[in-house]
Amino acid sequence: MISVTLEMVQYDCPYIDTTDDHEVSFSALQWEFDPSAARLETRMLVEGADRDALAAGLDALEGHPHLHRCDLRSKRGAVARLDTAILETDAMATIRAHGGYVTGPFHIEAGSERWHIGFDSPGVVDGALGALDRNNEFRVLSRESTARTTLQDLLGNATAATTLLEGCQELSETERRTLEVAIGEGYFRSPRNATLADLAEEFEISKPAVSKNLRRAQRKLLGHAVDALDELDTNAA
16 A cells, blocks of 8 residues: 655645634544545544633634534643534545545644545556645655555554543643653662652652652553553454
């Protein structure tokens, strides 16, 4: 299979239009194309520069004429999860017409979109890209032969990877910084190169306080890691 990665600008994509006007980004978690209705249904992770940027971006997305459906699943701080459906774009139709398909998660930010697409036959790639160039702007970032099993592993484990990412995002700045310093100073090595007293001195707080920050960070990350392991086991079953 030929795998092609594109930096894409679509003129009829509601996600791209939204990121062009607002400080938000979209990352696809799961997606499915409904050919009978010519719609792409996607579970999205939306990240804003702050709460206000997220709110403005969601309002703009919901008002876009090419958006078919938008259901808010959760929102915390400047991050939200959505279930969305959009009408088939010109680029999507062109890729499908040439036997291509999406092979990996896509990310949309600052008015452009990272696309990973695949073709079973090398001979159709140039024709597909030529047709795509008529109504869209894009830049080819990579083009290579890729084993299908590798891509399937990536897609199958995308939810587990997202779970780990959410654990990182839940860390407060203090928890993240404490964990970074603890790892960098060798607190978790055996034997330890740093003690709680060393970390407390670094942050100019008490030993109980720095211990509390470490435990909170570990609890958040390990909880999501266990959830991700469960998802990997489910995918492997």
